[in-house]
Amino acid sequence: MSDCHGCSVATATLPPPPITATKQRLVAIIGPPNSGKSTLFNRLTGLRQKVANFPGVTVEHRMGRAKLDSGREVFVVDLPGVYSLNPRTEDERVTHDVLLGEMKGLPQPEAILLILDSTNLSRHLVLAAPVLSLGLPTLVILNMADDLARRGGGANVQELSEQLGAPVALVSAAKGEGLEKVFQFLDGATAIAHRKAPLMELPVIQDIPKCRAWAAKVGHQSKYRAPAPPVWTRRLDALFLHPVGGPAVFVLLVIAVFQTIFSAGKPLQDLLQPAIDASGKWVGSWIGNQSLHSLVVDGIWSGVGNVIGFLPQILLLSLFIGILEDSGYLARAALISDRTMARFGLQGKSFIPLLSAYACAVPAIMATRTIENKRDRIATILIAPFMTCSARLPVYTLVIAAFIPRRPLLGSFLGMQAAAMLGLYVLGFLAALATARLLKSTILRSSRSSFMLEMPPYRWPTVTSLGLRLLDRSKVFLGRAGTVILAVAIVIWGLTFLPPSHGDIGGSYAGRIGHAIEPAIHPLGFNWKIGIGLITSLAARETIVSTLGTIYGVEGEGGEHSPTLQQALHQDLSPGGAFALLVFFAFAMQCMSTVAVVRRETGGWKWPAAQFAYMTGLAYMCAFLANRLLASWG
Amino acid sequence: MPQGFESTETEVYFRMEMQTAFRKRAGTKQNQAARNLMELRRGEQGVLDRIDLPEDDARRLMELGFLPGHTVIPAHSAPGGDPRVFRVDGTEIALRRETARKLILRLE
Numbered sequence: 001m002s003d004c005h006g007c008s009v010a011t012a013t014l015p016p017p018p019i020t021a022t023k024q025r026l027v028a029i030i031g032p033p034n035s036g037k038s039t040l041f042n043r044l045t046g047l048r049q050k051v052a053n054f055p056g057v058t059v060e061h062r063m064g065r066a067k068l069d070s071g072r073e074v075f076v077v078d079l080p081g082v083y084s085l086n087p088r089t090e091d092e093r094v095t096h097d098v099l100l101g102e103m104k105g106l107p108q109p110e111a112i113l114l115i116l117d118s119t120n121l122s123r124h125l126v127l128a129a130p131v132l133s134l135g136l137p138t139l140v141i142l143n144m145a146d147d148l149a150r151r152g153g154g155a156n157v158q159e160l161s162e163q164l165g166a167p168v169a170l171v172s173a174a175k176g177e178g179l180e181k182v183f184q185f186l187d188g189a190t191a192i193a194h195r196k197a198p199l200m201e202l203p204v205i206q207d208i209p210k211c212r213a214w215a216a217k218v219g220h221q222s223k224y225r226a227p228a229p230p231v232w233t234r235r236l237d238a239l240f241l242h243p244v245g246g247p248a249v250f251v252l253l254v255i256a257v258f259q260t261i262f263s264a265g266k267p268l269q270d271l272l273q274p275a276i277d278a279s280g281k282w283v284g285s286w287i288g289n290q291s292l293h294s295l296v297v298d299g300i301w302s303g304v305g306n307v308i309g310f311l312p313q314i315l316l317l318s319l320f321i322g323i324l325e326d327s328g329y330l331a332r333a334a335l336i337s338d339r340t341m342a343r344f345g346l347q348g349k350s351f352i353p354l355l356s357a358y359a360c361a362v363p364a365i366m367a368t369r370t371i372e373n374k375r376d377r378i379a380t381i382l383i384a385p386f387m388t389c390s391a392r393l394p395v396y397t398l399v400i401a402a403f404i405p406r407r408p409l410l411g412s413f414l415g416m417q418a419a420a421m422l423g424l425y426v427l428g429f430l431a432a433l434a435t436a437r438l439l440k441s442t443i444l445r446s447s448r449s450s451f452m453l454e455m456p457p458y459r460w461p462t463v464t465s466l467g468l469r470l471l472d473r474s475k476v477f478l479g480r481a482g483t484v485i486l487a488v489a490i491v492i493w494g495l496t497f498l499p500p501s502h503g504d505i506g507g508s509y510a511g512r513i514g515h516a517i518e519p520a521i522h523p524l525g526f527n528w529k530i531g532i533g534l535i536t537s538l539a540a541r542e543t544i545v546s547t548l549g550t551i552y553g554v555e556g557e558g559g560e561h562s563p564t565l566q567q568a569l570h571q572d573l574s575p576g577g578a579f580a581l582l583v584f585f586a587f588a589m590q591c592m593s594t595v596a597v598v599r600r601e602t603g604g605w606k607w608p609a610a611q612f613a614y615m616t617g618l619a620y621m622c623a624f625l626a627n628r629l630l631a632s633w634g
Numbered sequence: 635m636p637q638g639f640e641s642t643e644t645e646v647y648f649r650m651e652m653q654t655a656f657r658k659r660a661g662t663k664q665n666q667a668a669r670n671l672m673e674l675r676r677g678e679q680g681v682l683d684r685i686d687l688p689e690d691d692a693r694r695l696m697e698l699g700f701l702p703g704h705t706v707i708p709a710h711s712a713p714g715g716d717p718r719v720f721r722v723d724g725t726e727i728a729l730r731r732e733t734a735r736k737l738i739l740r741l742e
Binding site: 083086088122123126208209212237238241243244247331335336338339342348372450451452453455 | 695697710713719724726729
């Protein structure tokens with residue numbers, strides 16, 4: 001078995017031969033869920049990558065570049081976490097295809113970084129058998145070395161390397177310890193192309209009991225000492241999974257998150273908004289031409305600026321979701337919620353995509369790939385856009401601030417505005433559950449599927465991983481503000497400014513469009529200005545804020561003073577109309593990115609078209625009822 | 635009244651005895667009463683014998699560590715006792731009640 005190990009270990013330390021060609025060199029990171037692949041990927045590439053302490057959150061493979069000491073660069077691809085290479089689930093298929101060079105647009109990797117959790121080595125070694133038998137140069141990385149040592153375990157790298165016939169490195173990706181071995185391997189292995197790995201005495205790969213027995217033998221012969229059980233995880237689970245305390249903590253956490261977003265996010269926004277306004281005025285002061293001045297200040301700056309002001313709240317929400325995911329609490333949340341989800345025909349695994357949908361439906365829909373049951377997966381995709389995504393926040397915040405007084409409701413813990421916001425979150429959640437129930441008892445009926453979920457040990461979220469996550473959210477959000485919203489802002493400005501009508505927006509193209517659709521939206525309590533906003537928000541929800549900013553900004557110019565958007569909206573919209581607007585945004589599918597990703601994930605236009613019609617129809621009906629309800633009340 | 639009470643009690647006892655007897659007899663047919671994971675109480679432990687599930691589910695469970703011969707220890711559960719967490723092969727896996735029932739333990 002260990003005849004050839006010498007040559008393999010030598011690969012890692014060979015001096016890099018001269019580079020013959022500058023063609024793309026690819027290295028793949030593979031490992032079971034929760035082995036720390038994404039953390040290692042971040043360490044190697046420094047690029048963003050979603051890291052979560054939860055089995056199966058990384059679904060799409062991600063690319064990055066690692067800079068080596070020799071000055072060269074290699075491409076690194078981070079693959080979904082898998083327990084085996086049998087292509088059964090979509091995750092496993094992606095991993096399988098990339099490793100065998102069957103993935104479209106990706107060359108076969110020249111080397112593999114196999115990352116395993118050293119605190120659970122005997123079980124994780126099972127994956128080593130099929131990976132090593134691929135014959136590619138492979139570095140076996142034993143991650144969580146710090147955890148292993150602290151809990152009194154130990155692994156003999158030299159012995160294990162001899163047993164496996166492949167180089168082995170003991171690292172802690174979270175702390176950045178032992179990574180120099182990984183870089184050395186990348187330098188050596190990537191320089192030797194088309195090298196055959198040594199033949200090994202491997203078990204029948206399809207037979208799991210035999211693979212496990214082989215792993216146990218390897219672990220035993222390499223004198224692996226398993227660590228003591230994680231004491232703190234058991235203590236925390238005694239609280240978080242307590243029959244009474246567990247659900248209580250769960251509910252309190254959710255409320256605390258929303259209260260913080262609203263009470264801490266608003267002051268941050270109030271700090272940011274004046275800076276945006278001032279910069280707009282400053283830029284405007286340099287522009288002489290009146291039309292150009294209007295385009296830049298009223299069109300672009302107020303349009304895009306109004307949306308950027310919501311960045312702090314979106315980042316706060318992403319931060320909380322990140323902490324819950326990285327700490328390992330989310331798996332417990334899935335466990336606690338499984339029975340409730342089962343009542344609506346779903347399962348605990350749907351909980352994670354649905355919770356991510358609070359940030360954005362697009363990654364949430366991609367995260368449904370971990371749900372093995374096809375019907376459960378489609379149902380989760382179809383209801384995910386009902387969850388209150390961060391793009392709805394700007395609209396909710398604006399309307400709530402304009403119509404709901406800032407008064408305490410439950411002492412200092414819950415204010416009226418925060419309660420209204422929480423209510424809208426609950427509304428979306430209920431619509432999602434009701435729709436799930438409807439789907440699962442009709443067109444997507446299936447027997448209760450099996451639910452198997454690994455409970456990872458609790459871990460401290462690292463600042464790096466949270467930071468990368470926030471950076472990523474900001475990039476996506478500002479990217480959209482810089483493209484879709486900027487384009488819409490310019491078009492809207494053009495429509496409101498042309499033909500020149502001396503401040504009378506009713507005579508502009510936008511005014512005419514708004515007036516044309518007014519009969520359709522009048523029953524909801526909306527006027528033609530909201531109508532323009534609704535049309536532009538079909539591209540992306542938050543666009544309505546910039547559109548209204550432009551419309552009221554333009555109109556304000558004609559009058560003696562330019563009122564703030566909140567005040568303008570308060571004067572222009574009835575309470576019933578405001579309520580209807582909130583309800584409409586809670587239900588309608590106004591997001592082109594979501595439509596596109598649903599089409600891609602379901603493989604056709606059938607589901608996204610049905611979803612769009614259903615959500616928008618429901619939104620119209622419920623907004624109508626909401627308006628009537630409040631109008632009849634007083 | 636007290637007599638009536640007594641009679642119901644005996645009846646209940648009788649029925650319970652019937653049930654145990656029935657279970658025992660049913661058990662002897664397939665090598666005595668084989669228990670499943672759901673019947674494990676906190677503080678107990680058992681050794682897995684087989685998985686009575688279709689191959690796909692059985693493979694997934696085996697990948698997670700539920701292999702014949704491995705010791706399984708019940709741990710926490712969600713409110714209402716479903717799903718339940720089991721300690722197996724150095725990790726903790728949550729299973730729904732109906733899945734756990736199909737994991738049959740070896741006889742002691």
